[in-house]
Amino acid sequence: MNLFDDARHELDIWADSNLKAKFWVRDDDAFEPSPYLERLRDVAVRFDTKIGLAVIPGMVTPGLREFLAQNDRHFYPMPHGWKHINYNRGKKPAEFGPDRPISSMIADAEFALQLFKECFSSSQPIFVPPFNRITPALVRALPGVGYAGVSLMPNQLEWRLLRLGSRMLWRGVVRMTEFKRGPRIDVHLDVIDWKARTAQKRRIISDLLVQQLRGRRLGFLAPDAPIGLLTHHLAHNEDIWQAIDDMLGFLRSHEAVEFIDLGGWIDDHVTNQLRIAHK
Incomplete structure (x- = not known):
């Protein structure tokens, strides 16, 4: 049995219904060029996809600016917090978590936006919080700062609702929340098992993929809401690189x-x- 058979079966239902499942890739923690980033560029070329690259504005080097200018067909820069600092010592890491004053977080978001625009003025600023954690108060403040949207991971409630809905086959009883004042384009499948520091088991990736696809087909999420694949090029070992190839190869087929x-x-x-807004 192929590890992606369940996902293939779900996609076959999409094809029979004349539906298209939309996907994208986001890679986090870029701040300088490296052989790992070059390898990620090769992945983008091989699978003909433009990767959303979450760059840390307060750490961006001139070399990264030059690299991305030369590879603008393969990467779409996104501001990844300010300096990727963990302020929640002893807790789950967060740069923009609930323990910081909202005024301090807004100030950092403003610094990040100013520098990001200086470096990457051609991209819409889609805020990517480090560690995929952000206080709701800052999410509400981001449009006023000047961010066009936000890229998160679903919270625990969203995960539970989606998991329950995909099992119970309820249709549209609950709709997931949206970022009302701009695009929210999330990531949903992390290819890394962070505890084991290697690739996530392919069966787990396939099961999560089925949940995301079924949730869209049954109306918990808009069918055209893109499914995001999350990578971290600086943390990849060979098994992780292979998992990315396996997943993208399957999807592209x-x-x-x-x-x-x-x-x-x-x-x-x-x-x-x-x-x-202007109506």
């Missing part, structure tokens, strides 16, 4: 899968939001 033009997708959503 199926007729019901489409990898979005990330910049175009974000621009369209920002334009729609502006149109709604």
Whole structure:
């Protein structure tokens, strides 16, 4: 039995229903060029996808700016916090967690935005919180700071609802929350098992993929909401690189899968939001 058979079966249902499942890739913690980043670029080329690259504004080197200028077809920069500092010592790590004053977090978000625009003015600033944690108060403040959107991971409640819904086959009883003042483009499948420091088991990846696909098909999420794959190029060993190849190779082989033009997708959503705001 192929490890992706369940996911293939779900995608076959999408194909039979004339639906397209949208996907994208986000890679975190970039601040300088490296052989790992070059290898990630090769992945983008091999699988014909533009990767959302979460760059740390307070650590960006001139070398990274030059590298991304030369590889703008393969990467879409996204501001990854400010300096990727963990302020929650002894707790789950967060740079923008609930223990900091909101004024301090807004100030850091403003510094990050200013530097990001100086480095990458061609990209819409989609805020990616380090450690995938952020206080709701800052999420609400981001549009006022000047961010076009946000990229998170689903919270525990969202995970439980989606898991329950995909098992019970309820249709549209609960709809997941959305970032109302701009695009929210999340990541859902982390290829890394952080406790074991190696690749996530392929069966787990496949099961999570089925949950995300089924949740969209049954109406818990909009069917066209992109499914995000999360990578961290600096933390990859050979098994992780192979897991990425296995997953992208499987997805690219199926007729019901489409990898979005990330910049175009974000621009369209920002334009729609502006149109709604001016009505």
